[in-house]
Amino acid sequence: MRIALLGGTGDIGEGLAVRWGRDTDHELLVGSRDPEKARAAAESYVAAVADAGGDATVKGFDNAMAADRADVVVLAVPPYHVADTVEAVESTLDADDVVVTPAAGMKREDDGFHYHPPSAGSVTALVRDAVPDEVPVVGAFHNLAAGRLADLSQELGIDTLVVADDDDAAATVSRLAEEIEGLRALSAGGLSNAAEVESLTPLLINVATNNDDLHDLGVRFD
């Protein structure tokens, strides 16, 4: 399978790229507004996977070209770049693609991080509104600490929550998630349940901030 990581030079893109690079045979397409940066990142991910004894196929492109070549398109961009990133790649998407959104809207305030969704109700809902109707959208990978994901020496043993209205798309993304060693995918229902999933991201940061010896936290449902 071909997976595009748009904004894949960022930290969550890096984490997913090196995990899938090490643990699967999927072809990974790092997208960026600057294809030079994407190619440099792709090279560094291949090197990181090689250091961990793996052999990854990772290439760099501009976002639209990455999306065009991919079966699954991950919007690994900050919430405020979701809309323009979708706009840049929209014409390359069709009903056979799956768009995945891992971003959570939040705001850093003096007392902690707070959930701060866009007016659509969640970043996932914003993506659903922005992507052409026939293209399935899946929310996933919100609650993974990017630094831990990117550090292949760290074990995961955590869960990721998947929200989707399209069962096939949800199954595809859950399978991709579970191909990452130590990651379990759990459904949290339809896209309308995304806000509660995204709210977990600021909570994880608040918990990490307020407890010694806890950082790069993930969550396990049990």
Add this chain to the structure above:
Amino acid sequence: MRIALLGGTGDIGEGLAVRWGRDTDHELLVGSRDPEKARAAAESYVAAVADAGGDATVKGFDNAMAADRADVVVLAVPPYHVADTVEAVESTLDADDVVVTPAAGMKREDDGFHYHPPSAGSVTALVRDAVPDEVPVVGAFHNLAAGRLADLSQELGIDTLVVADDDDAAATVSRLAEEIEGLRALSAGGLSNAAEVESLTPLLINVATNNDDLHDLGVRFD
């Protein structure tokens, strides 16, 4: 220590009563609007703990009398009864007491449970507004499945999140939480971080609903 469980005839009250009853020597005061119901519940909790080989001290009172006798007052009532419960016991509270709120505002909709806080921003904030200023308020025990808590044959191995602006009160409640076998207390910061903690409650229900073999879910931060 004396712990009042206001609305303690309900399921979260039952769960906390039997766990503390089995695992600690604290005196537990079940409160209800109807003291008869409170006494009946107290008897059944003593019996449940005895069945598990323990010896609990649990007594039933009306809410105000339970609160008056207690050092720690847990508002184990549904969100829409928080305000009138506080009003009923307010005159019994002073700066040496700690009020604990485990309720989360949520709404069941066709597609799942959604976080639905009161206009104060969270149930915790509503409690803070309702309780006299000098009485410390702590949010805790939001994310415990009541059925699992009440079933002493089930192991926990989960976390509870604590929010508070008063460090001593937070420490008291965290200690009480960790006296329950298999429960770890983690700080999520100040009271203003309560909404993200409360949001986890509908999320847990959505995850339990959408995955086979997962029910009465708790969460572990790792």
